[in-house]
Amino acid sequence: MIKKFMAAFILFCGITYDVFAVGGCNGDYGNKCPANGGAGSAWKDYTVDTSLNEEMCGVRAYDDATGVKYMYAPADDMCVCNIADDPHISFYWGAGCYCDDGYYLANSDSTECTKCPSNYPLSIGFRQTGDDTGSVGNWGNDMDACYRNFVARGQNVSIDVMEYSYGTGYIKSVTCANGYYTTENWVDTEYDLYYEDNDGNAGYACKPVGEEYYSTADNSREKCPSYVNASGETVPGHTTGAGDGAASITDCAIAESEIFSDETGTFVYDGGCKYSK
Numbered sequence: 488m489i490k491k492f493m494a495a496f497i498l499f500c501g502i503t504y505d506v507f508a509v510g511g512c513n514g515d516y517g518n519k520c521p522a523n524g525g526a527g528s529a530w531k532d533y534t535v536d537t538s539l540n541e542e543m544c545g546v547r548a549y550d551d552a553t554g555v556k557y558m559y560a561p562a563d564d565m566c567v568c569n570i571a572d573d574p575h576i577s578f579y580w581g582a583g584c585y586c587d588d589g590y591y592l593a594n595s596d597s598t599e600c601t602k603c604p605s606n607y608p609l610s611i612g613f614r615q616t617g618d619d620t621g622s623v624g625n626w627g628n629d630m631d632a633c634y635r636n637f638v639a640r641g642q643n644v645s646i647d648v649m650e651y652s653y654g655t656g657y658i659k660s661v662t663c664a665n666g667y668y669t670t671e672n673w674v675d676t677e678y679d680l681y682y683e684d685n686d687g688n689a690g691y692a693c694k695p696v697g698e699e700y701y702s703t704a705d706n707s708r709e710k711c712p713s714y715v716n717a718s719g720e721t722v723p724g725h726t727t728g729a730g731d732g733a734a735s736i737t738d739c740a741i742a743e744s745e746i747f748s749d750e751t752g753t754f755v756y757d758g759g760c761k762y763s764k
Contacts, residue, residue, distance in 0.1 A: 517615035518580045520566070533558040540566075545581030555583055575600040577613070582621045585613040591625040591632040603633035607652040610634065639678070641691030643667040643729075648678045661706060663693035666726070666733035668700075668708040695729035701738050711739035712762055724762055737762055 539557045541547045544566035546555045554569050555578060568576055568584035575590045586592055586600035591610050593601045603610050610632045611624030625632035631653050639646040643664040650656035656678035663669055673691065696708040703709055711724035724739035732738050741760040 517582055517613070517621055519613075520578045520580055532560045534560070544578075546583045548583060573599050575602070579613050579621070582613060582615075585623045586610070586625050588612040588625075591630055592627050593629055601630075603630070604652070607633040607635045607650075609636065639691070642693065644669070644691050644693040646673070646678070646691055650678070661691075663702065663706045665731050666696055666702050666729040667693035668696050668702055669693045669706050696726070696733050698725050698728040698733075699723045700728075701726050701733050701736055709736070711736070714741055716745055 535556050535558055537549045537554075537556055540549055540555055543557045543564070544555050546566070548554060549556070550569070556567050556569055558565055558567055566578060566580075568578045575587045576584050577587060578584050589603055589608060589610055590600040590612070591603060593599065607630075613621055613623045615621045631651060634649050634651045636659075637648055637650065639648055644667070645662045645664075646658055647660040647662075648656045649659050658673045658676055658678050661669070661673050669692075671691075693706065696702050700708040700710055711726065713721045713723045716722055725742055726733035726738045726740070739762040741756055743756055745756070
């Protein structure tokens with residue numbers, strides 16, 4: 488099997504000896520290099536020198552089946568993925584060869600990126616995570632790397648779930664409805680359809696913010712700005728306590744029932760007085 492794949496290479500990044508600048512592959516870590524951009528199929532004129540992988544391709548690792556080879560000839564040189572005729576693998580300078588999003592490496596002996604099934608159509612290919620680091624979620628994991636996204640609904644909350652083909656789901660994001668909040672940290676935890684919180688609520692739930700609060704974008708809540716009432720007390724404004732009437736700071740209000748006075752007499756704010764930014 489190894490000899491078969493040693494004989495045919497299809498994807499590569501064309502480079503010159505001193506300058507990594509072909510087709511946008513300029514030597515920056517994580518750059519995706521173009522396919523089919525070098526010496527074509529004239530492999531008989533090329534010599535393989537894997538000892539120069541790191542220097543010339545920016546890749547230390549090498550494997551007969553799935554690694555990167557530095558190849559050179561009198562008129563050209565290049566970095567190639569050691570993969571036989573597969574358009575769904577890409578060489579990333581400084582990182583290596585990885586299956587594209589939506590594909591996975593079938594097993595450790597395979598040199599073909601396989602498309603994820605239609606019911607779990609997604610996978611995570613190469614991602615740059617820093618100036619000199621990267622990660623990949625679909626390499627050497629077989630079909631377990633494939634997943635689907637769906638949105639689950641709880642009590643006043645929507646939950647974005649990433650469910651893998653082996654049946655386990657993980658929460659990627661949580662969004663409380665307007666006027667609701669949570670102190671729970673569900674993100675990146677395993678999704679559980681039968682979760683029950685400390686208050687005995689069945690399923691995932693966000694709580695009403697309360698009449699002195701409004702909800703914020705991070706699923707939290709903030710207290711309304713305060714004012715001084717007719718008795719000289721400093722009290723917070725009020726919202727509806729939940730729902731759209733407690734969605735932002737501008738929902739905080741002085742109630743119409745709050746009586747004020749000045750030198751001209753007593754007065755109220757008709758319809759209440761909402762906070763204005």
